[in-house]
Amino acid sequence: MPADATAHVRIARPSLDLEAAERFWVAGLGLAVQYRHEADGTPGRHSLLMVGWPGAGWHLELVHDPAAPVVPRPTPEDLLVVYLGEEVPGALVRRLEEHGGTRVPAHNPYWDTWGVTVQDPDGYPLVLSTRTWP
Structure with a gap:
């Protein structure tokens, strides 16, 4: 099945602090928490926070690996x-x-x-x- 205008889009980014990210995106912008997973420290298990507006065709996934954190490297064009x-x-x-x-x-x-x-x-x-x- 080809992708078309009805396909849902997930934008995934690393985060060093999911609590700070949640404050910004949920309390600040007004997005809703769609899903949350807290890692237990097992290597390869990531904590993540998915936020978006209910019914929207996209959501933002913020990921943190407590065992091997990925440092965000945003550029000025990562809008x-x-x-x-x-x-x-x-x-x-x-x-x-x-x-x-x-x-x-x-x-x-x-x-x-x-x-x-x-x-x-x-x-x-x-x-x-x-x-x-x-």
């Missing part, structure tokens, strides 16, 4: 863009900052024109865009 279709609420940006995010200038000035960029606790950029996506 997760959420198209709001309206001005970015200042209260949302403040809430993200209060929950571990850091507002940063975008690497590409396009995103400063069309939104706000906030780094998550692992350094990955989240863009809240004022634009829509058809």
